[in-house]
Amino acid sequence: MGKSRKSFTKxxxxxxxxxxxxxxxxxxxxxxxxxxxxNLIHRWKGLMEAEGEEAFPGHGNLTPLEQEVQRLRLxxxxxxxxxxxxxxxxxxxxxxxx
Numbered sequence: 560m561g562k563s564r565k566s567f568t569k570x571x572x573x574x575x576x577x578x579x580x581x582x583x584x585x586x587x588x589x590x591x592x593x594x595x596x597x598n599l600i601h602r603w604k605g606l607m608e609a610e611g612e613e614a615f616p617g618h619g620n621l622t623p624l625e626q627e628v629q630r631l632r633l634x635x636x637x638x639x640x641x642x643x644x645x646x647x648x649x650x651x652x653x654x655x656x657x
Contacts, residue, residue, distance in 0.1 A: 565595075569615040572603045579604055 567575075578589040579600060586604065590597030606614040613622050621629065 567595075569617065572615050573607070575600050576604045576607050580607075 575589060575593055575595070578584050578592070579586055584592070586597040586600045589600050593600075603615075610622070616622055
């Protein structure tokens with residue numbers, strides 16, 4: 560069987576990034592001290608720089624941008640259904656009038 564994937568909490572990720580940013584350690588040194596791959600710390604650091612407080616939303620927690628996209632997709636689906644219903648109704652009533 561394969562290895563199970565480790566998951567890290569938001570607090571753990573933030574603390575690991577702080578080792579690099581505030582304590583001046585390299586990602587490699589921080590990775591050795593924590594026993595994790597230095598590439599993870601490098602990736603987490605990039606996310607923290609790019610997204611700030613919204614980094615690491617967790618499973619099922621969407622960023623505000625993703626929430627907006629999800630809301631717009633649902634609205635678009637609803638509007639397409641309404642349009643199709645109106646098209647069918649218009650065709651039905653046009654047929655009745657002839």
